[in-house]
Amino acid sequence: MDVDDNFPAAKRIITEIQCIVNSDPNLKEFDLVIQPESQNKSPVIYIDHCLGLESWCVRHVYEYVYQRLVSVRKRLKRQESNETITLLTSALLLNPEVLTFWNMRRELILDGYLKPDDELQFSAVVLTFKPKCAEIFTYRRWIFLNILKDFGCNDIVLNELAVGLTAAAGYPSNYNAWNHCFWFIQKSLEHENFSLISHQWEKTKVWCREHISDHSCMQYRQRLLKCLVADKRCLQHLECCTSKSLLRFFNSDERHKLMRPSEDYFGEAIGVALDELYFNEDLIVMYQSHESLWNHRRFLCYLLVNIYKNDCIKEALMNNERRVSTKLLNSNELYVKKHVLWLQTALCIPIKLL
Amino acid sequence: MVKLFAMSVLYKGPNDSTLLKSAFELQSFGYFQRKSVQEFMGFVTKTIVERTASAARQSVKEKEYMCHVYVRADNLAGVLISDDEYPHRVAHTLLTKALDEFSAKVPSHSWPKLNETQVTFNELNAMLAKYQNPKEADAMTKIQQDLDDTKIILHSTIEAVLERGEKLDDLVAKSEGLSMQSKAFYKTAKKTNACCRM
Numbered sequence: 001m002d003v004d005d006n007f008p009a010a011k012r013i014i015t016e017i018q019c020i021v022n023s024d025p026n027l028k029e030f031d032l033v034i035q036p037e038s039q040n041k042s043p044v045i046y047i048d049h050c051l052g053l054e055s056w057c058v059r060h061v062y063e064y065v066y067q068r069l070v071s072v073r074k075r076l077k078r079q080e081s082n083e084t085i086t087l088l089t090s091a092l093l094l095n096p097e098v099l100t101f102w103n104m105r106r107e108l109i110l111d112g113y114l115k116p117d118d119e120l121q122f123s124a125v126v127l128t129f130k131p132k133c134a135e136i137f138t139y140r141r142w143i144f145l146n147i148l149k150d151f152g153c154n155d156i157v158l159n160e161l162a163v164g165l166t167a168a169a170g171y172p173s174n175y176n177a178w179n180h181c182f183w184f185i186q187k188s189l190e191h192e193n194f195s196l197i198s199h200q201w202e203k204t205k206v207w208c209r210e211h212i213s214d215h216s217c218m219q220y221r222q223r224l225l226k227c228l229v230a231d232k233r234c235l236q237h238l239e240c241c242t243s244k245s246l247l248r249f250f251n252s253d254e255r256h257k258l259m260r261p262s263e264d265y266f267g268e269a270i271g272v273a274l275d276e277l278y279f280n281e282d283l284i285v286m287y288q289s290h291e292s293l294w295n296h297r298r299f300l301c302y303l304l305v306n307i308y309k310n311d312c313i314k315e316a317l318m319n320n321e322r323r324v325s326t327k328l329l330n331s332n333e334l335y336v337k338k339h340v341l342w343l344q345t346a347l348c349i350p351i352k353l354l
Numbered sequence: 355m356v357k358l359f360a361m362s363v364l365y366k367g368p369n370d371s372t373l374l375k376s377a378f379e380l381q382s383f384g385y386f387q388r389k390s391v392q393e394f395m396g397f398v399t400k401t402i403v404e405r406t407a408s409a410a411r412q413s414v415k416e417k418e419y420m421c422h423v424y425v426r427a428d429n430l431a432g433v434l435i436s437d438d439e440y441p442h443r444v445a446h447t448l449l450t451k452a453l454d455e456f457s458a459k460v461p462s463h464s465w466p467k468l469n470e471t472q473v474t475f476n477e478l479n480a481m482l483a484k485y486q487n488p489k490e491a492d493a494m495t496k497i498q499q500d501l502d503d504t505k506i507i508l509h510s511t512i513e514a515v516l517e518r519g520e521k522l523d524d525l526v527a528k529s530e531g532l533s534m535q536s537k538a539f540y541k542t543a544k545k546t547n548a549c550c551r552m
Contacts, residue, residue, distance in 0.1 A: 031384045034539045050385040210356050
């Protein structure tokens, strides 16, 4: 039996969507527009490079495309690539979590029916509707890894990082988005491109201040920081001045003991970590009792003690953490106590709270 | 998210409140949601002012949003809708500052007769943009010190602010400020138990 008759408008709707996707290279967003009943006009809304579909028809349209796509996939029906693309576009806009549909698009790229650049654009639009959807990120990475194979060009990777950041803003603690960004950082490091890491380090600092409960963003910064302190070449491009934090953290004796002129890089690496430690302190003072900030602080303490395994750093850290804990005890009592306990058991740094 | 969404100045009359000026920053919402979100924030703003006594401050949490309200003794009222991560103290400081500036610019005898189209007070938009970063408020220490934290009444839902027997659903259904689409939007958002996310 043909399913056409249930909802004859479906074909027109999905063709209209496909036309818009094809004709607008600057399409920004897709979203559902809440409309419980048909208004006797096309449910496809297109304004200002934003595409919307009225909610009443979603179920009918999805049923229509889904049944057709399944029969194409099962080889019950001969594939007409243009028709399949139209079906896939609507299906994935409405439900991007179906891996099979993305796989069909992969095959269409390999056969030359879809262009990889257009696909990056299309999947970015889908991402605005479902910013956490892992299948979309996987698809994008697949395009880079198998088709474009280009990680040396800054513009392309920067664009990808921007897409990741937009998705991260669309869903709190969007691990998939941050993970996607870091994958690109890793790839560009493999291609000896060291400038991006410092770019992201600066950029996410602002982002962190605006999203102080975002565990995943902090974790992304932790991964960046690990790369920064591990490789001198990553540090080169950093613009911020780290010497202030060094002066603030160590007294002059400690500085003498620590710094040897031959190892500038060593001081710089610690300086970056210390910068972050002070930044974290500012945030904790401003925003009380946020677990993500305290977890991040743990990581920073652990990093400082464990990279260099140096008693001098450990002592300076102890003094600093004592100062911070005392200052914040009243406003963040629970977290300060947990932090102090953790310092004692994990890093053997004893702190007496007054 | 640390974010300010809307700030409004109202006049609280004996029976209802009139909006004198409002500013919005809704870029973080999807294009097709902005209109409904804005209408809804306007609705909440008005509703809450009408249920706050003169010379009182309240902070109402609703899901991940916070609605701060301050009604002065002279019935000039300010409402700030922010994300719940925005520091509450700073939010109230801002309201004080906004109302001070408003009353310095618009004479108080005209408040009861004015409506939104007759008021020019673009400082409100500027404030909303500037104080997205709460650190900017450090300069307002004088107001911050005068602010008595203990006088701010905290509520954990909008329902808690409503009068006995009132229901938010009924108020939404009755409201004239909300379009049909926004009412449908409210119902859907309620069903999926997520405000502004489908």
